[in-house]
Amino acid sequence: QKEVEQNSGPLSVPEGAIASLNCTYSDRGSQSFFWYRQYSGKSPELIMSIYSNGDKEDGRFTAQLNKASQYVSLLIRDSQPSDSATYLCAVIVAGGTSYGKLTFGQGTILTVHP
């Protein structure tokens, strides 16, 4: 089982819609969770960090964390064509051989079409 799993997509949504990106992780002790956005040829840019169960909102972005289900998601409201990018879910692993490392999922490609 991969430590961090995401649907690779591509996910295509119309402009103005809600885009929902999902991520599951295997290490139950993990405490720190991140979403990064990466445009083609550019470096990852932090969108959200979340540490506690529940929702965290920042503008059009909402991160949701459910530690019991080992699940973290990112909702993008009012999606814009400029949101088209690869979204990387990342977890700081709390145990095992990857202890303390920022471990990435494979990324979900999001396309927002006009």
Place this chain on the structure above:
Amino acid sequence: DTEVTQTPKHLVMGMTNKKSLKCEQHMGHRAMYWYKQKAKKPPELMFVYSYEKLSINESVPSRFSPECPNSSLLNLHLHALQPEDSALYLCASSQEEGVDTQYFGPGTRLTVL
């Protein structure tokens, strides 16, 4: 300010060349990281420096040699690289190793001929 800078932006080198990648941060972070990213893959950790000491070396070939001259600077020295080493090389920093948000620099696009 969450800025990490990297130079150069692009680098083309032959297999016999020696070159260096540079990274700088002025956020007072005590952990700095080198990642390698191939196309359509997530970043892969190469090295971690914590308080200017090498903390993690992910079994990277010796043709990659990291250096941390001070708490703000991180270098990656390259020698006798192979074409398969062509990738985007990312530097990141965080307040402390292993617990805090990592902020990435813009990366160096390396091509090995």
